[in-house]
Amino acid sequence: MTGDLGLFGPDSVSWRVHREPVLWLAGLRALYLQALHPRAVAGVVQNSDIRRDCWARLMRTAEYVGTVVYGTTEQAERAGRRVRGIHARLRGRDPRTGEEFRVDDPDLLRWVHVTEVESFVSTARRARLGLTDDDVDQYYAEQVRAAELVGLDPASVPSSAADVAAFYDDVRPRLALTAEARDVAKFLTVPPIPNRLILPIGRTAWLGVATTAFALLPRWARRLYRLPGFPTTDLAASLAVVSLRRVSNALPVREGPIYRDAMRRAEQLGTAPQPAAR
Template identity: 35%
Template sequence: MLVSRLLDLGDLATAGNLKRGIAHTWAKALNADALPGEQYTGPPGDPGLFGPKSVMWYVHDDPSGVVGGVMGLILGSLHEPTMHGTNKHSVYKDDPLGRLGRTVSFVNTMCWASTPVAEKMAQTVRRMHKHVHGTMPDGRPYDASSSEHLIWTGVTQAYGIIQAHLRYHPHPVSEKEVDRYFAEYAVITEMLGAHDVPKTVADVEAYFTAMRPQLTFSEETADVVGFFTRPFGRNPAAKAGSRLLCKAAFDLLPPWAKRLYRLPDNPIDQMITRRSLRVLFQMLRDSVGDSPIKTQAIERATARPPVLSQTG
């Protein structure tokens, strides 16, 4: 009951201080850290990897993608070698907002930046991945540069984001456009070095079916549960928002993943969580408006490239 009341933000939707506080906290969290080279201006006329008419731009132009990204991290943690590599080579437990910020920085750059900037960002991350490899205590290898690892992390992120979009966006894309979204997100995964990436809903469902025997709730996965079930932030608005976000991310998992996480089936709690998050997202849409990233990307993509003079 206490959790339900904490998450029932609908009664507080008109509280201006809460609205401003959550919007500020949201923006600060997503910009806690950034990867080098992130920028969205120039060259003029360059649409980037996807462009204004892409499904990618439409889906990622909404705060619902953040809960999908968190769901993707939680789903991805069921693959023990991936989780072991993350724990061994990442400081997400010590600096969770920094890790979140760097992940958002990468996805934003690949989505919205110009083609040369996106290509350079992919090269940067590929260099970072080369240092993430080793052997687990039971002898299984892990390698962040392997196609298998890249596909798992890429597909779980894309799946989480599009599922959040379908549930929480006021005007979600069609089934056909969901296929387009997976195909577009696969471009990012392929630029990191993967091949044979699933590119349709059917491909992704078949991929998850094939992967499920390899997934398990391990000790390291339990650490992820502990992290994402503790509210974080320095003020009540941040803690309430983070708790709601993480609760909604677990709720967004597919049924087979919920069973692995041993999540209870509580329809009333699910209803309150979803209602509260819809209120929060609308608050964010009303408070934050268009992001500077989107504005810069549109200005760049629609600008006329300079005309080179020709002399005879």
């Protein structure tokens, strides 16, 4: 595994985007967006107790994304097999029709994938990482490999900004603010914070972070949540995420072992990227 740079490698846009600490804000944005799909949110609510293990769930998701982006090929594929195995066992029931559905239904997997990668790259762009239109298209094309890991046919995965925009146009009529979506959004905004996290995070600080993540949503998504989709909200959110990026990059952020191992492998091959700006 010494020379294995994984699915993407140092020259990829994926490595460039995901090394930014502020990207955890994008993960929260994706959760707000994903909750607007009635079946997707029902599958989550019916198969897990997010109120009891929300922080552990968030950490597992962050670790999975880190493994897929920076892990070796074998580590990424093993993580994908584990996720596919979990999803294959889960079922949900449509809250409107009563119909049973599989959690690993391709339409649901595609929704989760697209909202996740679009949240990452759009947040990175609004944080002024200097991504060009070509960079964004390359990122989407690279992330098709991540979609394959969860069981999607690569030919069915949006692989450019135009594809993603068309995907959203197609799926929007099926989105809605259900009772489950409202509960999840409220929970994401005001979650229970364990005592050990109160000091470093703080309830007021988390509310500010969650509000920023919500404001980063597309205008049509904010309107589905019965909130205004004003352009001024977009401007304020962009300014906020730029400020949060500066704060995040100024903090002594401790990279995880998967990222450090990736940097060591890249250094051994003489291809290590420049460290992210602090």
